[in-house]
Amino acid sequence: MSLKADLTTADLNEIRQTALGTADPLGVAADLGRAAENGGLADPQDAGLALSLAAEIAESRSKLDAAQRYADAAVSAYGDRDDSQSAAARALRARILFRNGRADEANEIVEPLRPLLTQQPDAAAYVTAALVVGGRARDAEKWLTEAVQEVVAERGVTEPADADDAGVLFFLLQQRHRLRHALGLQHDTHDNLAERLETRLANAGAQSAAAPAADLVFWPRAEFDRLVKQTDAYGATWDEHRARLEQELVRQTGAGRTGLAVLPGSVDALTAQAGIGGDPVSSDNRAAYARTLATGAARLPWPPERNGACWCGSGLKYKKCCLPRSRG
Ligand SMILES: [Zn+2]
Numbered sequence: 001m002s003l004k005a006d007l008t009t010a011d012l013n014e015i016r017q018t019a020l021g022t023a024d025p026l027g028v029a030a031d032l033g034r035a036a037e038n039g040g041l042a043d044p045q046d047a048g049l050a051l052s053l054a055a056e057i058a059e060s061r062s063k064l065d066a067a068q069r070y071a072d073a074a075v076s077a078y079g080d081r082d083d084s085q086s087a088a089a090r091a092l093r094a095r096i097l098f099r100n101g102r103a104d105e106a107n108e109i110v111e112p113l114r115p116l117l118t119q120q121p122d123a124a125a126y127v128t129a130a131l132v133v134g135g136r137a138r139d140a141e142k143w144l145t146e147a148v149q150e151v152v153a154e155r156g157v158t159e160p161a162d163a164d165d166a167g168v169l170f171f172l173l174q175q176r177h178r179l180r181h182a183l184g185l186q187h188d189t190h191d192n193l194a195e196r197l198e199t200r201l202a203n204a205g206a207q208s209a210a211a212p213a214a215d216l217v218f219w220p221r222a223e224f225d226r227l228v229k230q231t232d233a234y235g236a237t238w239d240e241h242r243a244r245l246e247q248e249l250v251r252q253t254g255a256g257r258t259g260l261a262v263l264p265g266s267v268d269a270l271t272a273q274a275g276i277g278g279d280p281v282s283s284d285n286r287a288a289y290a291r292t293l294a295t296g297a298a299r300l301p302w303p304p305e306r307n308g309a310c311w312c313g314s315g316l317k318y319k320k321c322c323l324p325r326s327r328g
Pocket residue numbers: 177181187191195231232
C-alpha cells in the first residue's frame with residue numbers, strides 16, 4: 001500500500017486515528033518512514049511526527065527493532081527543538097529502549113523529562129507510560145503525586161469548578177487515578193477529586209448530546225474485568241456496573257424514552273477509538289466511543305421479558321438478575 005504524496009499535518013493526525021484499523025499497519029509505518037526521509041511531507045518540520053507515528057505503529061505490532069529505528073530517527077529529526085512534540089518523541093524513544101532491554105539508556109532519557117509533568121501534559125503522558133513499561137510504575141505514581149501537589153499548591157486550596165477550570169491538574173489527576181487503579185491502590189483525596197471532576201465532565205457531555213448514550217454502554221463480564229484495572233468510571237464492581245445501568249434505563253423510561261437498548265462495549269475497540277498514543281479511558285474518548293456504539297448495530301433491546309434471559313449475559317432470568325438491581 002502507499003500513502004498519498006505531500007502528507008499534511010492533518011493527514012498525519014488522521015493516520016494516527018486510523019492506522020491500526022487498516023489491513024497493513026506496518027506498511028503504513030514503512031510509508032511514513034519513507035515520506036519523512038524522502039521529502040514526502042507537505043511540511044518538512046513534520047518529519048519527527050511522522051517517524052514517531054511509525055515507531056508507535058511498529059511497537060504496537062511488536063516489531064521492536066523497527067520501532068527503535070523509527071524512534072531514534074524521530075529524535076534526530078527533532079534535533080534541538082524544544083516543544084512538547086519533541087519531548088514526547090524522547091519519552092517514546094525511552095519507552096522502546098525499555099522494551100528492548102536497554103534500561104540504562106532509557107532511564108538517562110526519562111529522568112530529565114520529569115519537570116514536563118506540570119508543564120506539558122501531552123508529553124507527560126509519554127513520560128509516565130515509559131516509566132510503566134520500564135517496570136517503574138511506583139515511580140510514575142510518585143512523580144504524578146508530586147506534580148499534583150505542586151500544581152495544587154500553586155492554585156491554592158479552592159477546588160476547581162470543572163475539568164476546564166482544573167486544566168493541567170485535571171490531566172494529572174486522571175493519569176494518577178488510572179495508574180493507582182492499575183496498582184490496586186485505595187482511593188485517596190486526589191482520587192476522589194479526580195472522580196468528582198470526571199463525573200461533572202461526563203454529566204456536562206450527557207446534557208449537551210441529543211441522546212445520553214454514554215450512560216448505556218454495557219461491559220460484559222470479561223471486558224469489565226479488564227477495564228476496571230484502568231478506570232472505575234463504570235462502577236467499582238460488575239454488580240455495581242449492572243445496577244447503575246439498569247437504574248439508568250428505568251430512569252430514562254420514566255422520562256418518556258422508548259426503544260431503549262444496551263450497548264455492549266469491548267476494551268479493544270475502546271482502545272482503538274483513542275488512536276495511537278491516546279488515553280482509552282479519558283472522559284472524551286469514552287464519550288466518543290459511546291457515540292460510535294450508539295450508531296452501530298450491536299444493541300441489546302431493553303427490557304427483556306421478565307422470564308427471558310437477562311440482558312447482562314449472566315444466563316439467569318431477567319427477573320432473577322438485573323431487574324431487581326433497579327431497586328438497589
Ligand atoms: Zn477510582
